[in-house]
Amino acid sequence: MKILIKGGRVLDPAHDVDETLDLLIEDGKIRNIEKSLAADGAETIDARGKLVVPGLIDIHVHLRDPGYEYKEDIVSGTRAAVAGGFTSVACMPNTNPVNDNKAVSQYIRRKAQEEGFANVYPVGSITKGLKGETLTEMGELKEAGCLALSDDGRPVASGEIMRRAMEYAKPFGLTIISHAEELSLVGEGVMNEGFVATELGLKGIPWVAEDAAVARDVMLCEFTGARLHVAHVSTRGAVEIVRAAKKRGVPVTCEATPHHFTLTDEAVRGYDTNAKMNPPLRSAEDVAAIRAGLADGTIDAIATDHAPHHYDEKNVEFNIAMNGVVGLDTALALTLRLVEDGVLSLHDALARLTIGPARALGISRGTLEVGMPADITVIDPELKWTVEPDKLASKSKNTPFDGWKLKGAATHTIVGGKLAFQR
Numbered sequence: 001m002k003i004l005i006k007g008g009r010v011l012d013p014a015h016d017v018d019e020t021l022d023l024l025i026e027d028g029k030i031r032n033i034e035k036s037l038a039a040d041g042a043e044t045i046d047a048r049g050k051l052v053v054p055g056l057i058d059i060h061v062h063l064r065d066p067g068y069e070y071k072e073d074i075v076s077g078t079r080a081a082v083a084g085g086f087t088s089v090a091c092m093p094n095t096n097p098v099n100d101n102k103a104v105s106q107y108i109r110r111k112a113q114e115e116g117f118a119n120v121y122p123v124g125s126i127t128k129g130l131k132g133e134t135l136t137e138m139g140e141l142k143e144a145g146c147l148a149l150s151d152d153g154r155p156v157a158s159g160e161i162m163r164r165a166m167e168y169a170k171p172f173g174l175t176i177i178s179h180a181e182e183l184s185l186v187g188e189g190v191m192n193e194g195f196v197a198t199e200l201g202l203k204g205i206p207w208v209a210e211d212a213a214v215a216r217d218v219m220l221c222e223f224t225g226a227r228l229h230v231a232h233v234s235t236r237g238a239v240e241i242v243r244a245a246k247k248r249g250v251p252v253t254c255e256a257t258p259h260h261f262t263l264t265d266e267a268v269r270g271y272d273t274n275a276k277m278n279p280p281l282r283s284a285e286d287v288a289a290i291r292a293g294l295a296d297g298t299i300d301a302i303a304t305d306h307a308p309h310h311y312d313e314k315n316v317e318f319n320i321a322m323n324g325v326v327g328l329d330t331a332l333a334l335t336l337r338l339v340e341d342g343v344l345s346l347h348d349a350l351a352r353l354t355i356g357p358a359r360a361l362g363i364s365r366g367t368l369e370v371g372m373p374a375d376i377t378v379i380d381p382e383l384k385w386t387v388e389p390d391k392l393a394s395k396s397k398n399t400p401f402d403g404w405k406l407k408g409a410a411t412h413t414i415v416g417g418k419l420a421f422q423r
């Protein structure tokens, strides 16, 4: 099976490639990247006017499988991934049962390989049952294909247990992903603490609840030398802490979500439960800091924190609505908005969606090299579309961007040399 992608603007941030080239895929791999290629019997994709980039990588999704398949499953979640241009996703372990053992990790990988549309990297949990008490069998999880561990959805409350987790993970080369939240400061907060929360009469979560937890985990990273990735940074302080740590050579990476670089807590007005997530939407000052962190490379990856929930779990009063929004369908277009706004160059925007997350996760993807698995996304940067929740590929429709007019979308998503999505 051969696919020839002709006449596209090939952009590979990892190698500073940006020119009009043809790309030939054969037997699942990138066979050649050159000007004016021809190939007998190849299926041809006309990519003139389009971008041809390494398949996008999302280091933070919730596929809800096993256990919550009414929200999403591995098939529907990876279908949403490829529709959004993502060829690889890392899925968090807060499933039921929790992915704290090799049986669950193997189940996820097998189902993804047999029925899924994208590459799936399961993230194992740091502690058994996400309880924050007993460390998982990390060697076993690594053997079962986990490259990173996280209790995402919950912080590891005990500094001592986080220290041991990092010390134990380090020789296995596992990355610890921190969901950074100091619960005693979060209290019963349901949105960002500030003016809007006061006006709405909702309890707030102060920025220091995140900053304090990020600071602890970054210090533990420095102390242990283990690899740390901070999930969904949302505050100015969190960005500053990571920036300073990187300057000292601490092996930390971090991610930010499209909703955190696009929306402020003003989006909560009207008590829209699709603007409820954890960490919460923050102030304009925080959003500016996230954007600056993306621009200067402090923030390595744009990750969706794709968190599907059923309509009934969101169609309730704000205080009891579940946290989280879907993000796979809208991430690329929201990232391209940053380019349009002059926040990021196209090169850097694509780097945060490809090589940045690949390096944070420790996978040899996110770039275009002859001989590598052919994970490729073809993007029409001018394609205008409107977010219609009913048309999202995900099983769940909980997006805060309902009705937004966006520009840019994947037209072809190729995973391992196979066309997994075509618009």
Ligand SMILES: [Zn+2]
Binding pocket: 152, 153, 154, 179, 231, 232, 278, 279
């Ligand atoms: Zn989280």
